[in-house]
Amino acid sequence: MAEDEDLNLFVQWRHAAPGRWKFCPLCQAPLTNHDWDGKSRRFCPQCGFVYWERPLPATAGIIYDAAKQNILLVTRRYPPSVGGYTLPGGGIEFGESVQGALLREVFEETGLQVVIDGQLGTWSTPSNETLITFFVTHPVGGSLKPGTDAMETTWVNVHQAPRLAFSVHQKVVQLFLAQLALDQLE
């Protein structure tokens, strides 16, 4: 694919494979490849800069209204999976804690202020490009309003939730349902 074929910047920012990096971000010399521990990495022969590719850290939350047994889903506005349902969440900014990122993303996407009740775990996406830490939260303030990343926000009964666009989100909802069932036994 020609590099100028897809001008959708919302897609490109997270899918620029290291092989497409051409110039050193520090000294602007052309990058080359160099092997470390059997892995080829983009390397600047002029200043020594190495591009260590890492997964993108992200976070997402189940916002649970226990009285109604509802969870809040957002409808995606941007690729991938435009129009699909997901849990609210997003990337962690540099300088931000994972919990702080969750509270910010939930507020940006839904308009709600939430409190974190617990952590469900951290999983890689199927491509291993993103690493997502999931929390359980409940709303304490704000007013429901879809943000720029979301087309809609929808409360759904947790036992009748539609299929989510991302398999990891789907598994986390299943895990949450299993935890709710265990809580019922206590």
Ligand SMILES: [Zn+2]
């Ligand atoms: Zn350089």
